[in-house]
Each structure stands twice: as structure tokens, then as C-alpha cells.
Amino acid sequence: MLTLVQPVAGCFAQEAQGKHVMIELNALEPVEDACRVTFLVQNGHDTDIDSAVYEAVLFDTSGQVDRLTLFDFGSLPASRPRARQFVVPGLACAALGRLLINGAETCTGTDLPDDACNKDLELRSRVETEVLG
Numbered sequence: 001m002l003t004l005v006q007p008v009a010g011c012f013a014q015e016a017q018g019k020h021v022m023i024e025l026n027a028l029e030p031v032e033d034a035c036r037v038t039f040l041v042q043n044g045h046d047t048d049i050d051s052a053v054y055e056a057v058l059f060d061t062s063g064q065v066d067r068l069t070l071f072d073f074g075s076l077p078a079s080r081p082r083a084r085q086f087v088v089p090g091l092a093c094a095a096l097g098r099l100l101i102n103g104a105e106t107c108t109g110t111d112l113p114d115d116a117c118n119k120d121l122e123l124r125s126r127v128e129t130e131v132l133g
Helices: none
Strands: 002-005 021-031 034-043 049-060 065-076 081-089 096-108 122-125 130-132
Touching: 021 049, 021 096, 021 130, 034 049, 034 065, 065 081, 065 096, 122 130
Parallel strands: 002 065, 021 122, 096 130
Antiparallel strands: 021 034, 034 081, 049 065, 049 096
């Protein structure tokens, strides 16, 4: 079952990058019966991405799939970093072992190169949770 997780908000300092999308798992924060997941995302293309939605698989610390979900990163301006936060209900942050980005479910924009959201996708993590793609 796929669930669409809506962003909370945000923005970070700019970092240099090439013509690809970079997604960094930046922070995990427990909130009530959920986990707030913060990503830093940067569109390194010369043109804006109007809509970017990525399918993700969340694994528990034993390596079992907890859930499949969609992260809607919204619009990503060209060469500008953006922070996006998502509250994942029913997920304990400490139980998140790995996060797999399966690829872009949606990637739209004027004059975007083919496969702009998937080609050379750069994945990083600043927390103990591993990010794969």
C-alpha cells in the first residue's frame, strides 16, 4: 500500500552541485505517535522542477519493509536547495533502519531533460539511517 506523505515546510543554505537531483536525509525527530523526517533537496538542473514525488521504502532496523510511501517534494527551483519535512504517522524514528528511494513517481517541468529526477540521483544521510537508491 502506498501512502502520500505531505510536506511540512523549510529551506537550507545553498550547496554547489551538478545537473542532477540530490536528496539528503537530514534529520529524524520523534513527534507524538510519528516521526518527522527532514530532507535537504537540491535541483542541480538549469530549469525548475514543477513537481517531484519520490517513491520510498522504509525498512525497520531488522531489515524488514515497514511501508512504501510517496514523498511529495513539490516544486524544486533550479540550482536552489530546499528543505522538506514529512510527518510519517505510526513510525518510531528509532525503528527506521534504512530508507530506499525507488525513484521518481512524478517529475514535471518545462524543458527538463529526460529522466531528470532519476538520472545520477545523489543520495546522502546525515543521520545513522542509511539511504539507498
